[in-house]
Amino acid sequence: MKAIEQNFRRVTPYVPGEQPKKKGIVKLNTNENPYPPAPGVLRALAELSRTPDALRRYPDPAAQELVQALAASCGVGEDQIFPGVGSDDVLAIAFQTFFQSGRPVLFPDITYSFYPVWAQLFGVPYRCPALDGDFRMRREDYYGENGGILFPNPNAPTAIAEPLSFVEDILRHNPDTVVIVDEAYVDFGAESAIRLLPEYENLLVVQTFSKSRSLAGMRIGYAVGSPLLIRYMNAVKYSYNSYTMSAAAIRCGVEAVKDEAYFRETTAKIVATRERTARALKELGFVVLPSSANFLFASHPQYPGRQLYQALREADIYVRYFDSPRIDNYLRISVGTDGEMEQLLGFLASYTRGEG
Numbered sequence: 001m002k003a004i005e006q007n008f009r010r011v012t013p014y015v016p017g018e019q020p021k022k023k024g025i026v027k028l029n030t031n032e033n034p035y036p037p038a039p040g041v042l043r044a045l046a047e048l049s050r051t052p053d054a055l056r057r058y059p060d061p062a063a064q065e066l067v068q069a070l071a072a073s074c075g076v077g078e079d080q081i082f083p084g085v086g087s088d089d090v091l092a093i094a095f096q097t098f099f100q101s102g103r104p105v106l107f108p109d110i111t112y113s114f115y116p117v118w119a120q121l122f123g124v125p126y127r128c129p130a131l132d133g134d135f136r137m138r139r140e141d142y143y144g145e146n147g148g149i150l151f152p153n154p155n156a157p158t159a160i161a162e163p164l165s166f167v168e169d170i171l172r173h174n175p176d177t178v179v180i181v182d183e184a185y186v187d188f189g190a191e192s193a194i195r196l197l198p199e200y201e202n203l204l205v206v207q208t209f210s211k212s213r214s215l216a217g218m219r220i221g222y223a224v225g226s227p228l229l230i231r232y233m234n235a236v237k238y239s240y241n242s243y244t245m246s247a248a249a250i251r252c253g254v255e256a257v258k259d260e261a262y263f264r265e266t267t268a269k270i271v272a273t274r275e276r277t278a279r280a281l282k283e284l285g286f287v288v289l290p291s292s293a294n295f296l297f298a299s300h301p302q303y304p305g306r307q308l309y310q311a312l313r314e315a316d317i318y319v320r321y322f323d324s325p326r327i328d329n330y331l332r333i334s335v336g337t338d339g340e341m342e343q344l345l346g347f348l349a350s351y352t353r354g355e356g
């Protein structure tokens with residue numbers, strides 16, 4: 001190590017899913033939406049290209065137009081929305097804002113693998129209660145003293161959703177710490193905890209435009225919470241970067257929120273494809289966890305997960321594989337178009353017949 005490096009910060013970063021440059025692959029590895037964003041989003045981008053002032057100037061630091069649209073669609077006040085650069089940005093700010101007690105923050109042992117990375121980066125102690133044998137969270141694990149609680153609902157990468165009564169039970173047992181529900185996948189079949197906000201000032205719900213709104217490339221996420229929590233998050237945000245949302249992200253976000261019909265149509269299509277794919281995978285002998293998300297978590301009793309992942313990859317079908325305890329035999333398969341799922345199933349059918 002060079003002398004200059006001695007004083008550098010050393011961290012173990014999160015590893016995002018691959019974005020292969022290769023054309024013509026079936027890409028089912030990062031839970032992107034297979035359908036384009038709403039038509040109004042594309043019109044807004046074209047309009048921006050004709051209004052150079054919109055890019056020459058700084059964007060609105062409060063992203064008020066987007067905050068208004070989200071407040072209306074979530075049925076909350078404008079002082080209850082915190083917008084950010086994808087939910088990763090929103091979650092990172094929440095970590096820095098709410099997890100300051102020095103007591104361990106709780107999140108499940110099998111969950112979004114960015115959580116422990118943020119905890120380490122921001123010096124937040126944490127503990128990871130184990131999911132049960134069916135990959136479900138055990139509510140009692142979240143009753144004791146803690147510095148905050150964070151979990152996705154539906155969970156990732158299991159795709160399993162807990163009912164709202166479960167979320168409420170955890171909130172009721174933790175009135176003095178912030179409970180963050182990461183609802184990145186909620187629009188594909190789980191119940192949003194936004195409904196609980198009037199009763200729980202300690203609840204923060206985080207959602208994203210990356211999955212159900214087809215805008216992963218635009219980087220838009222937001223938190224919905226009590227005015228108290230949102231005020232504290234804004235103070236942290238304005239302490240390091242006031243212009244987080246680009247002018248393009250603000251405009252595209254507004255148009256995406258407006259088109260409720262398109263949102264419903266595309267999410268329903270993904271859910272229908274998911275259910276068909278799950279049935280077909282089971283017919284091939286896969287164990288498929290019940291999914292409320294836009295992906296499936298599946299394993300095969302005869303073929304190791306890593307082997308399947310590699311074989312698929314060689315056939316230009318990309319899925320996600322996690323080399324982690326308890327889930328290293330599973331594949332996480334994003335739900336694509338019907339055509340993409342046919343290609344996946346066709347490959348797996350011949351592979352499990354021994355033709356692979």
Ligand code: PMP
Pocket residue numbers: 085086087088089112152156182184207208209210216220221
């Ligand atoms: N939470 C969960 C559970 C996720 O799977 C993801 C996607 N990687 C995110 C948050 C972050 O999504 P984004 O930053 O694109 O909003």
